[in-house]
Amino acid sequence: MKPSIKYFLLIYPAFLLSGGCQKSITSQTGTVRLTFRNTVKTNPMVLGTTSYTNPFGETYKITKFKYYISNVRLGLSGLPTTAIEKESYHLVDQGLPGSLSFSFEAVENSFITLSFLIGVDSTRNVSGAQTGALDPLNDMFWTWNSGYIMAKMEGTSPQSNQVGNKIEYHIGGFSGANNVLRQIGLTFPGSKFVEIRKGKTSEIIIEADFDKWWQTPADVKIADLPVCTTPGVLSKKIADNYSDMFKVTDVVNN
Amino acid sequence: MKFKILIYLILILTGTVLLSDACKKGDGDRSSSGYHPTYLQLTIPAGWPLPPTNIFKDNPLTEEGFQLGRKLFYDGRLSKDGNFPCASCHQQFAAFATYDHQFSHGFDNSFSFRNAPAIFNLAWMKEMHWDGGISHIEVQPLAPITNISEMAETLGNVLKKLGIDSAYKRMFTAAFGDTAINSQRMLKALSQFMGSIQSYNSKYDQVKRGEASFTLAEQNGYNTFKAKCNACHTEPLFTDNSFRNNGLTLDPFLKDKGRMGITGDRVDSLKFKVPTLRNTALTFPYMHDGRRFSLLQVIEHYRSGIEVNQPTLDPLLKNRIAISNQEKVDLVEFLQSLTDNVLLKNTRLEQPR
Known part of the structure; x- marks a missing residue:
C-alpha cells in the first residue's frame, strides 16, 4: 500500500504537467477554406456599373450585396460525426474582397456535405451587443426591432417608383412566423469528397447566384415590390427564393 | 496508516487544483497587466422576484x-x-x-x-x-x-x-x-x-418594509389600486411587462399601431407595453404618445374614456373601470407615494464632474 502511494505521488505531477494543460485532442485536424463567388446568373457580380436583367425583363444595377453565413459544418453520409466551425459567423460582402473567403480547422475525414445557415441564428439575435462579424457597426442590424439583417441587396432600377429609382431588399426576422433563417445543405460536384488532412487545405468554391432572388417560389417584380426593409411576409418570400442561390462548383483538395 | 493516505490524497488534490488553475491562463490573463476591476452586485430588493434573465451574465458589473x-x-x-x-x-x-x-x-x-x-x-x-x-x-x-x-x-x-x-x-x-x-x-x-x-425606496417601499405608514388617503388609494389596477400594474414592479391595448383612439397623425409594428400580427394592433407606475408623479405626460398630462386625466380615461369597440381592446377593460370620485383622488395620493427620492437624488447616478 505505502510504496504504491509513494510511487503514484512521484509520477502524478509529471502526468499533470504533460497532459493537464492540453485540450483533449482526439484526432488530427486540417484546414478547410470556403470561397464565395457572387454571380448574376453565370456572370461574376460587378457592383455599381453593370446592368442586369431579371426574369421579368426589368433592368437593375447592384450597389450593395451582403449576407451572413453562420453555423458552418461539414458532414458525412449517415453518420453523426461532423466538423463544426466554432464561433461560426461570417459576413460575406461583395464590396470587400477579403470577406469572400474564410477558413477553419476541421477534423481529418472525407466529408461529403457542407451545411450552413443564411443569416444569424436566433440565439445571437437576442444575446446583446456582439462583436466581429456581428458588430452592429457592419450596418446589418435593425436598431428599432432588434435583429440582424440576414441578407441585403441595394441598387437602382428604372422600374422602381422610389426616390432615385432605389431598390432595397433587407431580409431579416428570426422568430416565430417571421423567421427567415434558412438552413442550406450542399453536396459536392462529381461525387467529390472534401479530404481534410493534417497540414493540408481543402477549398470549397461556392457560387451564389443573385438572380435567384427574383423568382421561385415567389415572384418579386421591381415595379410592384422595390423595397423590403422589415421582417414579415415579403422578407420570408425572398428568403425562400434565395435559399436556392448556393451551389458548390468545385472542391480542391491540396 | 489511514491518516497518511489521507495526507497523500490531500496533497494530490491540492496539486491538481493548483495546476488546473494554472491552465486557466491564456484566455487573456489580465491580472498581470494591472486589470483589477471592482465587481459590483445588482440589488435584488427583499420580496422581489428574481430578474427574468441575468442581464449581466456576459457583462460582469464592475x-x-x-x-x-x-x-x-x-x-x-x-x-x-x-x-x-x-x-x-x-x-x-x-x-x-x-x-x-x-x-x-x-x-x-x-x-x-x-x-x-x-x-x-x-x-x-x-x-x-x-x-x-x-x-x-x-x-x-x-x-x-x-x-x-x-x-x-x-x-x-x-x-x-x-x-x-x-x-x-x-x-x-x-x-x-x-x-x-x-x-x-x-x-x-x-x-x-x-x-x-x-428604484425601490419610495414611501410605498418603506411602508412595505415597516419603516413608514400610509396616510388614510394613501391607504384607501392602495386598496383601490389593488382592486382595480394591480392586474396589469403588478407589484412590486408595478408592471407585468405585457403588451395591451388600453382603448386609446388611434392618433390620426402618428398612426402608431404599437406592438403590431414589431410582430406584424394584427392581434397586436394598438398594443403597448404596460408602463411601471413607480415614480409616476414625475413621468408625466402619460401614455405612449404623452397625450394625457395628469394622473387625474389618466384615471378618467380608464373610468370614461376607453374606446370599447376596438377589437384588440384588453378584455379587462371592456366595461371600463368603475372608479368613484373619492377613489380617484385617493388613487392619486397613493400613486404619489411611489416617488423614490433616493433614486432622484442618488449622486452616483448624477452627471459625472
Whole structure:
C-alpha cells in the first residue's frame, strides 16, 4: 500500500504537467477554406456599373450585396460525426474582397456535405451587443426591432417608383412566423469528397447566384415590390427564393 | 496508516487544483497587466422576484464599467451635433424620463414620435420600447443613437469621437482591461450604468418594509389600486411587462399601431407595453404618445374614456373601470407615494464632474 502511494505521488505531477494543460485532442485536424463567388446568373457580380436583367425583363444595377453565413459544418453520409466551425459567423460582402473567403480547422475525414445557415441564428439575435462579424457597426442590424439583417441587396432600377429609382431588399426576422433563417445543405460536384488532412487545405468554391432572388417560389417584380426593409411576409418570400442561390462548383483538395 | 493516505490524497488534490488553475491562463490573463476591476452586485430588493434573465451574465458589473457607462450616458458626443446625450431625454429628476414633454426633443428641431419612458429596474424588463422591439438592454442604445429625430448619429462616428479622447482610453482600459474602444464595449458599459438605475425606496417601499405608514388617503388609494389596477400594474414592479391595448383612439397623425409594428400580427394592433407606475408623479405626460398630462386625466380615461369597440381592446377593460370620485383622488395620493427620492437624488447616478 505505502510504496504504491509513494510511487503514484512521484509520477502524478509529471502526468499533470504533460497532459493537464492540453485540450483533449482526439484526432488530427486540417484546414478547410470556403470561397464565395457572387454571380448574376453565370456572370461574376460587378457592383455599381453593370446592368442586369431579371426574369421579368426589368433592368437593375447592384450597389450593395451582403449576407451572413453562420453555423458552418461539414458532414458525412449517415453518420453523426461532423466538423463544426466554432464561433461560426461570417459576413460575406461583395464590396470587400477579403470577406469572400474564410477558413477553419476541421477534423481529418472525407466529408461529403457542407451545411450552413443564411443569416444569424436566433440565439445571437437576442444575446446583446456582439462583436466581429456581428458588430452592429457592419450596418446589418435593425436598431428599432432588434435583429440582424440576414441578407441585403441595394441598387437602382428604372422600374422602381422610389426616390432615385432605389431598390432595397433587407431580409431579416428570426422568430416565430417571421423567421427567415434558412438552413442550406450542399453536396459536392462529381461525387467529390472534401479530404481534410493534417497540414493540408481543402477549398470549397461556392457560387451564389443573385438572380435567384427574383423568382421561385415567389415572384418579386421591381415595379410592384422595390423595397423590403422589415421582417414579415415579403422578407420570408425572398428568403425562400434565395435559399436556392448556393451551389458548390468545385472542391480542391491540396 | 489511514491518516497518511489521507495526507497523500490531500496533497494530490491540492496539486491538481493548483495546476488546473494554472491552465486557466491564456484566455487573456489580465491580472498581470494591472486589470483589477471592482465587481459590483445588482440589488435584488427583499420580496422581489428574481430578474427574468441575468442581464449581466456576459457583462460582469464592475465599478469601472458602471463609471464608463455613466460618462457615456451623459456625453453629448453620442449625438450628431453634441446636444443630445442619453440624459437629455432621460433626466434623473424625472426618474430618467423626460419631464413635462409629450415628445422628446431631438436633433435638428425634431420631435420623437413617442413619450420617453422612465429608465429604472431594467434588469426586470425583458423587452425595451413601448412596442417591445428591443430584445436586450445592450442593444437598446443603438435605437436612439441612430434615430434621425433623436441623437441622429452613426455608430462609426460615435466611436471615432470616443477614440480621440484620452479620458475614454483610460476608462475603457479600466473597465475592460485594454485600450480597445469598440461598439460592444461601449454598449456593455452603457448597459452596466442603465441596469444599475434602480428604484425601490419610495414611501410605498418603506411602508412595505415597516419603516413608514400610509396616510388614510394613501391607504384607501392602495386598496383601490389593488382592486382595480394591480392586474396589469403588478407589484412590486408595478408592471407585468405585457403588451395591451388600453382603448386609446388611434392618433390620426402618428398612426402608431404599437406592438403590431414589431410582430406584424394584427392581434397586436394598438398594443403597448404596460408602463411601471413607480415614480409616476414625475413621468408625466402619460401614455405612449404623452397625450394625457395628469394622473387625474389618466384615471378618467380608464373610468370614461376607453374606446370599447376596438377589437384588440384588453378584455379587462371592456366595461371600463368603475372608479368613484373619492377613489380617484385617493388613487392619486397613493400613486404619489411611489416617488423614490433616493433614486432622484442618488449622486452616483448624477452627471459625472
